[in-house]
Amino acid sequence: MIGHVNGLEVDLLAAAGLLRSVETSYVGLERFGRAPNFSAAWESGAVDFVTFSEQVGFDRFRASQAGLSFWPVIGIAGSDLVDGNPQIVAAQCPITGRPYYAVTPAAPDVVVIHAGRGDCHGNIALPAERQLSHSLDVILAQACDTVIVTVEEIVSPEVLRARPDLVEIPAFQVTAVVEAPQGAHPTSVLGYYPADDPGIQEYLDATSSGATAREVCGSTEDDYRKQRHSASWRSQAATGRTQGDA
Amino acid sequence: MITPSTSPSVLGPPATLEEQLAVLIASEMRDDDVVFTGLVTGDRTALFAAGIPLAAAVLAQKTHAPNLTVLLAGWIVNPDLREMRRPPVSEFDPELLTLPCDARGQRFPGVMNAQRGDVTLGFSSAAQIDRTGALNTHRINLPGGGFRALVGPILIPEHMTLFGREIVMMPRHDKRNFVGQVDYRCGPPLPRQRAGAAEYGYGGAGPSLVVTPRCVLDFDQEGLMKLRSVHATSSIDDVLAHTGFDLRVDSSVPTTPRPDQEYLDVLRTEVDPFGVMLGTQDRGSR
Numbered sequence: 001m002i003g004h005v006n007g008l009e010v011d012l013l014a015a016a017g018l019l020r021s022v023e024t025s026y027v028g029l030e031r032f033g034r035a036p037n038f039s040a041a042w043e044s045g046a047v048d049f050v051t052f053s054e055q056v057g058f059d060r061f062r063a064s065q066a067g068l069s070f071w072p073v074i075g076i077a078g079s080d081l082v083d084g085n086p087q088i089v090a091a092q093c094p095i096t097g098r099p100y101y102a103v104t105p106a107a108p109d110v111v112v113i114h115a116g117r118g119d120c121h122g123n124i125a126l127p128a129e130r131q132l133s134h135s136l137d138v139i140l141a142q143a144c145d146t147v148i149v150t151v152e153e154i155v156s157p158e159v160l161r162a163r164p165d166l167v168e169i170p171a172f173q174v175t176a177v178v179e180a181p182q183g184a185h186p187t188s189v190l191g192y193y194p195a196d197d198p199g200i201q202e203y204l205d206a207t208s209s210g211a212t213a214r215e216v217c218g219s220t221e222d223d224y225r226k227q228r229h230s231a232s233w234r235s236q237a238a239t240g241r242t243q244g245d246a
Numbered sequence: 247m248i249t250p251s252t253s254p255s256v257l258g259p260p261a262t263l264e265e266q267l268a269v270l271i272a273s274e275m276r277d278d279d280v281v282f283t284g285l286v287t288g289d290r291t292a293l294f295a296a297g298i299p300l301a302a303a304v305l306a307q308k309t310h311a312p313n314l315t316v317l318l319a320g321w322i323v324n325p326d327l328r329e330m331r332r333p334p335v336s337e338f339d340p341e342l343l344t345l346p347c348d349a350r351g352q353r354f355p356g357v358m359n360a361q362r363g364d365v366t367l368g369f370s371s372a373a374q375i376d377r378t379g380a381l382n383t384h385r386i387n388l389p390g391g392g393f394r395a396l397v398g399p400i401l402i403p404e405h406m407t408l409f410g411r412e413i414v415m416m417p418r419h420d421k422r423n424f425v426g427q428v429d430y431r432c433g434p435p436l437p438r439q440r441a442g443a444a445e446y447g448y449g450g451a452g453p454s455l456v457v458t459p460r461c462v463l464d465f466d467q468e469g470l471m472k473l474r475s476v477h478a479t480s481s482i483d484d485v486l487a488h489t490g491f492d493l494r495v496d497s498s499v500p501t502t503p504r505p506d507q508e509y510l511d512v513l514r515t516e517v518d519p520f521g522v523m524l525g526t527q528d529r530g531s532r
Contacts, residue, residue, distance in 0.1 A: 024398065025399055026397050026398040026400045027398055028397035028398070030335070030337070031335050031336065039394075042395045043393060051399060052399075053399050053402050053403040054401040055402070055404045058354060058355075065292050074446040075360065075402075075409075075448065077406050077407060077448070078407065078433070078439055078442045079402075079403045079406075079428050079432055081432070091417070098446070098447055099446055129343055130352050131318070132321040132338075132353065132354055135352060135353040135354045163396065171492065178427070188340060190343075195336075215262060
């Protein structure tokens with residue numbers, strides 16, 4: 001897994017035993033604390049945490065977006081991050097002679113992001129009212145040749161053509177679009193639903209009591225919804241779009 | 247902007263430690279500062295590492311530093327927090343979109359270009375710090391071998407090299423937090439940081455102040471931590487008993503100053519009227 005700031009998605013892969021290594025600056029669950037399944041896997045040696053800083057985590061995707069073979073960095077100088085990571089190499093500016101660290105591009109094989117609306121061609125629209133983190137998703141989508149976008153809803157192309165300024169990821173940059181309503185659960189999607197805090201806590205409780213990822217998530221989407229959507233969240237999500245609507 | 251001299255004096259309870267520290271930190275801020283405050287999670291940590299700095303920055307804006315800029319989480323510029331009824335729960339809490347502010351960065355790279363030196367004052371927090379000001383948020387070695395996972399270095403490396411100066415907010419001050427040497431250096435030891443500024447050309451000066459529930463610390467010319475003031479609720483002996491290294495203590499160490507009453511009034515009436523940032527919601531009537 002290659003990311004910049006990571007959370008539940010990494011924890012779930014670790015819980016499922018599907019994670020070999022993660023390249024990132026953070027794996028945690030914000031107000032819920034550490035990511036317990038990832039932490040246990042890292043502590044036991046089952047998973048490798050290849051450590052970058054947050055800014056470098058972002059910039060590695062910019063290197064891939066720009067088609068560069070390295071990204072020059074100074075902000076990690078003097079820290080332990082520069083030791084023992086073959087993807088961070090001491091370098092020198094060929095023009096000024098100033099020292100830098102050259103960092104490898106993110107270079108993911110596949111990028112998967114979740115968005116609000118897409119059309120059948122794969123055009124992806126962002127909400128008009130958005131957050132800085134949305135633009136990081138755009139950089140990710142433009143940093144890889146194989147891009148899978150899951151969306152809350154597939155709408156008719158005419159709907160998106162009415163607001164082409166919101167289509168930040170055009171279809172030629174998208175390999176596949178998948179309609180996956182409530183697909184970001186238990187995290188939030190701006191304009192659709194908030195985070196499912198009780199659902200996150202229930203996930204943590206279930207995995208900490210030894211249940212497997214399969215038992216926790218079920219085998220089908222229906223299983224997942226029944227098992228993991230908390231009652232309070234279900235009623236909130238049913239009220240539909242909240243804010244940030246295009 | 248409201249100046250302390252024109253604000254009404256509000257009689258109220260004595261300052262809490264959080265209020266005292268918010269006023270103290272505000273006094274460290276300059277009119278031309280661009281202040282980065284992150285959103286840190288965990289109740290006590292959030293209060294110390296996010297609530298106090300944010301309240302301090304807004305207090306400075308409303309008193310001696312009207313041109314100061316607040317960069318909340320690096321994307322919300324000069325938020326108006328007076329109507330806030332609960333602290334943001336995450337760095338991209340949807341409710342942040344309803345917060346009145348001067349500007350909202352929607353792009354990366356965007357309103358905060360750290361490597362260019364946009365940020366003149368940052369705040370950070372850690373599980374471990376040592377006498378050189380190196381911070382650790384990544385992993386803690388266990389006595390019998392192995393380690394305990396923390397969350398990773400996040401933006402700490404950039405805080406310590408690219409931000410003009412850095413105030414470290416340590417929510418806990420015990421021997422396991424103030425250690426001889428951190429188990430993983432997320433940022434450089436201050437002596438190496440200073441050498442690196444010349445070598446790498448970064449503009450940051452590294453940690454300038456460390457604030458804890460027991461005391462305030464700063465750094466000497468060699469880049470080693472020393473005691474600047476002790477809170478009234480603590481003592482030099484108490485600080486030394488809870489510090490895991492040989493801390494430099496000068497012959498005369500003052501008590502951390504009590505907050506100026508006018509600043510305290512502005513803090514309570516104009517900055518954090520609902521006690522959301524400083525955790526005083528449950529306090530009785532003022």
